[in-house]
Amino acid sequence: MIEIKNLSKKFGHIVAVKSLNLSIKKGELFVLLGPNGAGKTTTMKLITGLLRPTEGEIWVGGYSVLREYVMAKRLIGYIPDTPYLYEKLSAREFLYFIQDIYQVENKYQVEELLELFHLQEEADRLIEEYSHGMKQKVAIASALIHSPKVLIIDEPLVGLDPRSARLLKDILKKKVKEGMTVFLSTHTLSLAEELSHRIGIINESKLIAVGTLKELRKKAKTTGNLEEVFLRLTEEESEFLS
Amino acid sequence: MSSFLKLLRLRLWILRNVLLRYKGSWFKVLVIFFFSLSFLLGMFFLFREGFQFLKTIPLISELVINRLFYFLFLFTFFLMLFSAILTSYSTFFSRGETDLLISLPLSFRVIFVYKFIEITFYTSWSFIFLGIPFFSAYAVINHLPASFYAVMAVLVIPFVLLSSGLGALFTLLLSRMMALRGWRIYIAGIFIASIPIFYFLYKIFSLPPLPSDLFSVVKQVFSHFQLSQHAYLPSYWVAKGLFLFLKGEIGKMNRYILLLYSSSFLLFGLLLLLSGFLYFPAFSNVRGSLREKRISGNFSPLSLLISLFSFLPRKYRALVQKDIKNFFRDPRQWSQFLIFFGILGVYIINLRSYRYFTVTPSFKMMISLVNIAAMGFILSTLTTRFMFPQMSLEGKRIWIIKLSSLTLREVLWEKFYITFSFCFFVVALLSNLTNILLQVSPLLYLVGNIMVLCMSLSLTSLSVGLGAVFPDFSSDNPAKIVSGFGGTVNFILGIIYVLLVVSLISIPFSLRYILIKINDRVFIVLVRLALIWISGITFLSVFFPLRYACKKLERLEI
Numbered sequence: 074m075i076e077i078k079n080l081s082k083k084f085g086h087i088v089a090v091k092s093l094n095l096s097i098k099k100g101e102l103f104v105l106l107g108p109n110g111a112g113k114t115t116t117m118k119l120i121t122g123l124l125r126p127t128e129g130e131i132w133v134g135g136y137s138v139l140r141e142y143v144m145a146k147r148l149i150g151y152i153p154d155t156p157y158l159y160e161k162l163s164a165r166e167f168l169y170f171i172q173d174i175y176q177v178e179n180k181y182q183v184e185e186l187l188e189l190f191h192l193q194e195e196a197d198r199l200i201e202e203y204s205h206g207m208k209q210k211v212a213i214a215s216a217l218i219h220s221p222k223v224l225i226i227d228e229p230l231v232g233l234d235p236r237s238a239r240l241l242k243d244i245l246k247k248k249v250k251e252g253m254t255v256f257l258s259t260h261t262l263s264l265a266e267e268l269s270h271r272i273g274i275i276n277e278s279k280l281i282a283v284g285t286l287k288e289l290r291k292k293a294k295t296t297g298n299l300e301e302v303f304l305r306l307t308e309e310e311s312e313f314l315s
Numbered sequence: 316m317s318s319f320l321k322l323l324r325l326r327l328w329i330l331r332n333v334l335l336r337y338k339g340s341w342f343k344v345l346v347i348f349f350f351s352l353s354f355l356l357g358m359f360f361l362f363r364e365g366f367q368f369l370k371t372i373p374l375i376s377e378l379v380i381n382r383l384f385y386f387l388f389l390f391t392f393f394l395m396l397f398s399a400i401l402t403s404y405s406t407f408f409s410r411g412e413t414d415l416l417i418s419l420p421l422s423f424r425v426i427f428v429y430k431f432i433e434i435t436f437y438t439s440w441s442f443i444f445l446g447i448p449f450f451s452a453y454a455v456i457n458h459l460p461a462s463f464y465a466v467m468a469v470l471v472i473p474f475v476l477l478s479s480g481l482g483a484l485f486t487l488l489l490s491r492m493m494a495l496r497g498w499r500i501y502i503a504g505i506f507i508a509s510i511p512i513f514y515f516l517y518k519i520f521s522l523p524p525l526p527s528d529l530f531s532v533v534k535q536v537f538s539h540f541q542l543s544q545h546a547y548l549p550s551y552w553v554a555k556g557l558f559l560f561l562k563g564e565i566g567k568m569n570r571y572i573l574l575l576y577s578s579s580f581l582l583f584g585l586l587l588l589l590s591g592f593l594y595f596p597a598f599s600n601v602r603g604s605l606r607e608k609r610i611s612g613n614f615s616p617l618s619l620l621i622s623l624f625s626f627l628p629r630k631y632r633a634l635v636q637k638d639i640k641n642f643f644r645d646p647r648q649w650s651q652f653l654i655f656f657g658i659l660g661v662y663i664i665n666l667r668s669y670r671y672f673t674v675t676p677s678f679k680m681m682i683s684l685v686n687i688a689a690m691g692f693i694l695s696t697l698t699t700r701f702m703f704p705q706m707s708l709e710g711k712r713i714w715i716i717k718l719s720s721l722t723l724r725e726v727l728w729e730k731f732y733i734t735f736s737f738c739f740f741v742v743a744l745l746s747n748l749t750n751i752l753l754q755v756s757p758l759l760y761l762v763g764n765i766m767v768l769c770m771s772l773s774l775t776s777l778s779v780g781l782g783a784v785f786p787d788f789s790s791d792n793p794a795k796i797v798s799g800f801g802g803t804v805n806f807i808l809g810i811i812y813v814l815l816v817v818s819l820i821s822i823p824f825s826l827r828y829i830l831i832k833i834n835d836r837v838f839i840v841l842v843r844l845a846l847i848w849i850s851g852i853t854f855l856s857v858f859f860p861l862r863y864a865c866k867k868l869e870r871l872e873i
Contacts, residue, residue: 121418125599146420157415161329170328173321174419199336201789 074099074223074254075120080129082115089115091278093129097271099222102245102255104265106303107275113258114154116275117225120256121151134222147175150221154228156212160201164192164211167200168218175219186214190240205232213241223254230261242268262299272299276307318421322429343800350807355448362452370456380453381558382543387449388550389543391442392478399438399482406434407486407594408601417598427590435479442475459561466560466568470553473575477549480582487589490597549575617643630721634729638705676756677828683759684824686749688817690742691770695809698778702734703805704796706782713788723783723868731779731861739771758842759824765846766820769853774809780860781805784867812856819845819852 080093090112097103107113118124120131122138122145131138136145159167168183187193190210200208209232216224224245230238245268249255259265265272272289274282282292290296293305337344369383370376407413407430416426446467454463544551556571617640624635706727709716716726746767750760785801796802823841826833833841 123414123417124602125596143420143422146418149418151418153414153418157411159325159329159412161332162325163332166328166332170321170325171419174318174421199332 074101074134075103075256076130076132077120078130080116080119080131081127082112082119082124083127088278090119090275093275093280095273095280095283097254097256099254100249100252101270102249102257102268104269104272105256105258105275106260106262106265106272106299107258108307111275112278113275114227117151117153117227117256117258121149121225122146147219148222150216150219150224152212152216152224152226152229154231156208156215158200158208158211158215161199163197163199164203164207164214165196167211168215171215172218177219182218186218189244190214190237206234206237209233210237217244217248221253223256224248225256227258229257229259230264262303266299274303274306282306318425319428322416322421322425323432347800347803350803355444358445359448359452362449363456366453366456384557385543385551385554388474388554389548392474392548392550395438395442395475395478396482399434399479400486402437403430403434403479403483403486404490406430406437407483408490408598413598417595422591423594424587424591427594428587431479431483431586434483435475438479438482439475443471446471457561463560466557469572470556470575473572473579474549474553476579477575477582480579480586484582484586484589487586487593487597490601491593549578552578630719631725631729634721634726635733638730638733641708642701679753679755680759680824680828683750683753683755683763684817684821686746686753687763687766687820688813690746690767691774691813691817692810694738694742694770694774695806695813698734698738698774699802699806699809700797701793702730702775702778703782703802704787704793705730705734705779707787707790707796708793710788710791723871724865727779727783727861727864727868730782731775734779735771735775738775739768742771743767762820762842762846766816766849769816769849770813773812773853773856776857776860777808777812778805780862780864781808783864784860808856812852815852816849819848 075095075097077093077095080090080095081088082090093116105113105116115124119126120133120138122142125139133145134148136142136148138145159170162170165183165187168186172183184193187196190213192207192210192214195203195207200211203211213229216226229241229245233241242264245255245257249270255268257265257268266286269286271283271285273280274289282289284292286299286302289299289302289306293302295301295305366380369380372379407427413426413430416429417423450464450467453459543554552571552575556568556575559565559568559571620643621636621639624632627635709726713723716723743764746763747760750763755763781801781804785799785804787796787799787801790796820842823833823838823845826841827838
């Protein structure tokens, strides 16, 4: 569902992503891990078409993100780490706007999502009055409104209370079972362990390891948890590079 | 419904919510409404008086008005073009909304056009706002029919689109073609666009010595502004179209209308074409350049400026450093700041051209007082635009100060001292330079300096104090903070203050030189009295805003 070939992104002299090759299939939940500034957010912005690659190509659902961007974006739902919401709209209005842009046929979709995220009672208040967690729920609902084939999430649990976090995890599990592809970046390693089919570790702009947790353990030569694996692999790579 | 219409509908929803769900004070809304209305009416009467006066000039009144229109349209065209360049960079490439729109399945052309409309609005609203009383006054004086307003609208729409379109095109090409850092693109754009504007201003102010008879003067002044009648300028097409309408030559007028519309359609078509393959790469370029930006720790003009404050205790020095760095690293702030001083500089440099007017003491006095008023108005605008938002810009970071050993009262005073030192230094420098150029009397020289001191103190207190009394911690955009209620109050009070003190000081000088020619003793007594009154008003305008600001900050809860 997501094909990345030889992807590089440079910001002037700074290399943010270097020669990334990755293939993520339908119904897979892929987690991208990495230290701060490793290139996770840039990778996600490249996949969603928010940045233009310096080299390489990305296809989503068979559509080139660079050339057939409108078609590719129709398939994508994106939740950035700091989502932008129109503060002077209510949650309901914002979701209807997004629904209109994606030309969603199901008229009840907005109401269903408001109910799912327990936002019905607050749905007509302006977003500027919402707490951080509520805003995050609106952003998640807006990304799910067109039942995307690919969901890209940057730090999904930020600002969510335990109940909402659980709800989101359950939604992701259900959607993945239904065939949605999820590309997720997080620092919450327990979440990655719980949800992921495969994990990618990016360090200093390079994808240094990809595989299931079992495969990564093997590569890191440890039987420990994901934290242990992550620290070993990123440490080894940094030592090697230095 | 097309995607573009959906975006426009979104704007209408937002506008509706802003209007119908307004939760602030309705008193504020009423004050702003009545101020706007009074401003419009005031401008209308002012323009009407102006046109009335021009009509009284024998033989050449029509010619003068004719040239005035050409000149004004040209001036507006340049201003709107420059404003479009400034606005388009921040609108096309801003974070937040643009990121959301680009992540949605919308074509880049749709996003571009949507943003272009926003730019056109921001670029043209002040022209429209000032244009309504101007053209209405002209229509009333000349008893023009209602069709005049319709023709004006038909002419102005493509004119506005052409200036904002050229600005947008310039920014788009520059951002894409120059693989420079984002802020450098911005500076380069401003610099290039500034050249014709500053040249234009230079031309206006640098009149050569004028001959003695009126007709020769008029002839020379008109030839000076010949540029405004260049046949390739859209401003010429609008003015020409308007005059042809007034002459009843509708057929010829239609040619100019056609020229305006065909040019704007051509430009819009070109923008549409280019935006399809230039907008996204330019957006990506600018975003990348922001990531690349690194702050050099080496010697820089900024570090030199900061070092001037090295005598301060450490905690105050830290505050000053933060404010200076934040200000000068935000191109939106200092680029507009430079424009202010650029215009002021051109004005001062060219004052020597006005020596012609200063042969008599009364003219010299008048020019000098007009200069003081001009300094005051510029200082008032400057402090409102740049100093008023300073406390609000502490924004969500204000907790850092709240938790530190500094009190918010100390922060307020730090901002006051910095602003005052800067304003006084710059305005005193310019004022003294002006006085030297005009070779004024020692008394006027002294009065000028006292006025500059009072105005710097008062206008600084108003902006810093009211900025703390009416803070807007939710916004990071200084222009937006200023456009709120507090900024409007600051601007109005600043203007009232300047009008008041300049009027007060003008009384003795007018009595001495123009009206009843009072003797020296009475004149000096009246000057002293005026200065006492000015000091009193200055004291009040310093004391009350800062006192309320301190109280407000003491009670502030985050």
